[in-house]
Amino acid sequence: MITYEPFWELIKRKNISTYWLIQQKSLSSSTIDRLRKNLPITTTTINDLCSILDCKVEDIIAYEQENPCDS
DSSP states (O other), X not given: OEEOHHHHHHHHHTTOOHHHHHXXXXXXXXXXXXXHTTOOXXXXXXXXXXXHHTOOGXXXXXXXXXXXXXX
């Protein structure tokens, strides 16, 4: 499962609010909602977030295996 927990940790660490992202950087409130709910976002949005936040992709998303397979 893709999670956006790194994004939330990053903006907290950088002291950036979602309000600022929406008002100053024109990020849509629906994108913020999708991030909150771990719903899919486009690679274009990930690119925009990396540009806005001056970070790497792995600072935005992480993959967590839902059901680890037993070998």
